[in-house]
Amino acid sequence: MKISREEVLHIAHLARVALTEEEITRMSEQLSELLEHFEVLQKVDTEGVTPTAQSVNLQSVMREDEVKPSLLPGDILANAPRREGDCFRVKPVLE
Amino acid sequence: MNGISDGVTVHEAHKLLKEKKISSVELTQHYLERIKKVEPKVKAFTTVTEELAMERARKADESIADGKAGLLTGVPLAIKDVICTKGVRTTCSSKMLENFIPPYDAMVMEKLNAAGAVMVGKVNMDEFAMGSSTENSAFFPTHNPWDLERVPGGSSGGSAVAVAAGEAVAALGSDTGGSIRQPAGFCSVVGFKPTYGRVSRYGLVAFASSLDQIGPLTQDVTDCALLMNVISGHDKRDSTSVPEPVPDYTKSLKPDLKGMRLGIPKEYYVEGMQSGVSDVMKAARKKLEELGAILEEVSLPHTPYALAVYYIIAPSEASANLARYDGVKYGYSYKGNTMWENMEKTRGNGFGAEVKRRIMLGTYALSAGYYDAWYLKAQKVRTLIRQEFDKVFEKYDALITPTSPTVPFKIGEKKDDPLAMYLSDVCTLPVNIAGVPGISIPAGFVDDLPVGMQIIGKHFSEETLLKVAYAYEQATEWHKKRAEV
Numbered sequence: 001m002k003i004s005r006e007e008v009l010h011i012a013h014l015a016r017v018a019l020t021e022e023e024i025t026r027m028s029e030q031l032s033e034l035l036e037h038f039e040v041l042q043k044v045d046t047e048g049v050t051p052t053a054q055s056v057n058l059q060s061v062m063r064e065d066e067v068k069p070s071l072l073p074g075d076i077l078a079n080a081p082r083r084e085g086d087c088f089r090v091k092p093v094l095e
Numbered sequence: 096m097n098g099i100s101d102g103v104t105v106h107e108a109h110k111l112l113k114e115k116k117i118s119s120v121e122l123t124q125h126y127l128e129r130i131k132k133v134e135p136k137v138k139a140f141t142t143v144t145e146e147l148a149m150e151r152a153r154k155a156d157e158s159i160a161d162g163k164a165g166l167l168t169g170v171p172l173a174i175k176d177v178i179c180t181k182g183v184r185t186t187c188s189s190k191m192l193e194n195f196i197p198p199y200d201a202m203v204m205e206k207l208n209a210a211g212a213v214m215v216g217k218v219n220m221d222e223f224a225m226g227s228s229t230e231n232s233a234f235f236p237t238h239n240p241w242d243l244e245r246v247p248g249g250s251s252g253g254s255a256v257a258v259a260a261g262e263a264v265a266a267l268g269s270d271t272g273g274s275i276r277q278p279a280g281f282c283s284v285v286g287f288k289p290t291y292g293r294v295s296r297y298g299l300v301a302f303a304s305s306l307d308q309i310g311p312l313t314q315d316v317t318d319c320a321l322l323m324n325v326i327s328g329h330d331k332r333d334s335t336s337v338p339e340p341v342p343d344y345t346k347s348l349k350p351d352l353k354g355m356r357l358g359i360p361k362e363y364y365v366e367g368m369q370s371g372v373s374d375v376m377k378a379a380r381k382k383l384e385e386l387g388a389i390l391e392e393v394s395l396p397h398t399p400y401a402l403a404v405y406y407i408i409a410p411s412e413a414s415a416n417l418a419r420y421d422g423v424k425y426g427y428s429y430k431g432n433t434m435w436e437n438m439e440k441t442r443g444n445g446f447g448a449e450v451k452r453r454i455m456l457g458t459y460a461l462s463a464g465y466y467d468a469w470y471l472k473a474q475k476v477r478t479l480i481r482q483e484f485d486k487v488f489e490k491y492d493a494l495i496t497p498t499s500p501t502v503p504f505k506i507g508e509k510k511d512d513p514l515a516m517y518l519s520d521v522c523t524l525p526v527n528i529a530g531v532p533g534i535s536i537p538a539g540f541v542d543d544l545p546v547g548m549q550i551i552g553k554h555f556s557e558e559t560l561l562k563v564a565y566a567y568e569q570a571t572e573w574h575k576k577r578a579e580v
Contacts, residue, residue: 008455015414015458016421016435017451018443027455030513034456037514038403042468044476051474052481054305054335055530056292056554061334075198081428088423091434 001035003028099125101577102261105318108170112159119159119169123152123213126171130215130262133580137238139247139256141176141186143216151213158211166321168211173263175254176217177224178309179298180204183214187300188232189222191426191445201298202333203267203309203326210325215263218253222447223417224274224302226250227519230510231449238506239282240578241545245503248278248519254312255282260580265313265322269299271306272405273498273523276535279312280498280547283537283576285319285564286312290554291530292337295330303412304335306405306527315574316536316565320344323557339555347558350566353387357563358491362398363522368500371541376497379538379548379567383495386566393491395483400476401525406517407460407473408528413450414457420445452513477528484529488553493563496522498535498547522549532557536564537573 008028012019019027073086082089099108099117111117127145134140148171155169176186179197181204186192200208207214221231229237229252237252239245240260247256251268255278258266268275270288279286287310294309301307311322324345329338359380364373384390422428422441429440446454460469487494499519509516526533531554538548548567552560568574 003459007459011455011459011462014462015454016418016438016442017446017454018439019451020443023448023451027452030452031456031459034406034514035459038407038469041400041403041407041472041476044397044400044472044479046472046475046479049475049478051471052477053474054291055481055528056290056335056337058292058335058337063331063334071198078198079195079425081422081426081430090423091432091437093434 001032001039003031104314105170105264105321108264109166112169113164119152119155123148123171126215126263133260136243136580137240137256137260138235139218139237139253139262140216141219142184144183144214148213148215155211155213165210167325169213170264171213171215173216173218173254173257173266174214175220175251175268177220177269177300187223188220188234190233191420195425202295202330206325218257220253221250222450224250224269224271225449225453227277227516231447233447236506239503240580244505246506248281250274252278255279255284258284258312258314259578265311265318267309268312269307269309271303272527273520275310276498276523276533276549277520279535281503281545283545284312284314285316285536287319287534289557290532292335294326295333295336297330297332301416303409306409316561316568317348320348320561342558344561347561348565350569352566355388356491357388357390358393358487358494359390360393360395360494362395363496365500365521372497372546375539375546382570386570393487397479397483398525401480401528402521404473404476404528405524407469410453410457411460411470414454417454480525481529484531492559494551496549498522498549502541502544526551532560534560534564536568539573
């Protein structure tokens, strides 16, 4: 299992993580090594086995639709790196 | 001061407070002074909340004076820095959240506060709970009080050390693949990962949502039961929390194992297990037999696949959960020229090496063309591991394994070898995969380094695990040994 430099760049793009040159090289080596080890999974016979997403037998959990106070905008925005009034401020998405 | 110089357990503290032999203010001051004294050596805390602690201690003393003292009223506790604390910074030991101040409390904090507990501070961890040594903290590594050159385990290393070094009476941690049990084993304290859904995850910063669970780290099994009584229970704000009634866990503290059937899963006694650990386990099994338990070897044949299943599923969930750190809403934010540059560099600079490695691994396993071969395959093998546990618990009350295959390793020894680091969780990972409860208790020492014994049970068998743990603890002296710092 070899994860190439191109694949590392593709995954980093999907994950929106900027990597340095050194990180790209190391990531390629380490991901390759890990995935090679994890290939043992392919040997397990899982024909007809349903996947497990979570381990408790709860399904479609519903709750009453109650009216109650939520956090105030000021509390939520207190941690904002950039804010303008009651809004988060970001660089233009479309230019 | 009133015989607490060596520290007290929760039940001892409660007795002293109730009988007015000591005040919560005095008790809290003792722990704050102890923190000042040993922190330069062990470095367990990311934030010490001295002022807040004294304020809460004064309040606790008022409740005690009014005759309203609960079991946790006035007792100083440490909280892992992944649990949201209103108004107190919650860093996840990451540069990303270095200055993040939650606007709300986690459910467990609401419960501890209502019970009158006194938080003395937030404790160090592997960044975003990803790691097995607390070396992945973006701030500093934490040192094992039994040998300062060794790791305390992780990711709840700060929680285990705070308890083992007498900096807090007890602590809360979180466990996704062993993060409470492995450090508890490495530091010779009790660490409990409850059944998935037993304790609300509301306000626990998410790592891998189908595996994460909050639990206590304590000096003995009695304290563990006391904390479980307070933090367990259903919460509408966590749709995976289970509406099962919470029993009084202290009722399980009966030292009697007569007729109890305990399985010894042979796959856990892995290649690479240190002979000293193996010897400790042999002695522990003998002790359990003396106590009346029936021990038999059992087999869980899919155990060797647990590591691969875990390191596909946990990073996949992490890659989705950690997408929220975009530099817009809170946390570290890179200030460049475009939106995409800001987001990518926020994440590139804000996350440490291990977190980035897991985000990359998870993104890969979920990406188009690889989803079926990796993520879906891992979920199917997860089913097989779960079914195997269900089957073995038809015949056995609990399983006995070592918590880790080795004693605590040296700081730096495995830092640059992810696979070697991942292998230190090989005995604890299957428990989270199946969602069952597991507890680690002190079981002995190899060359003065702690070894933990893990007890695993079926879903919601917390009482059985506490019973086995308590019986073993009462028949041994390991939990009374204290690290000298």
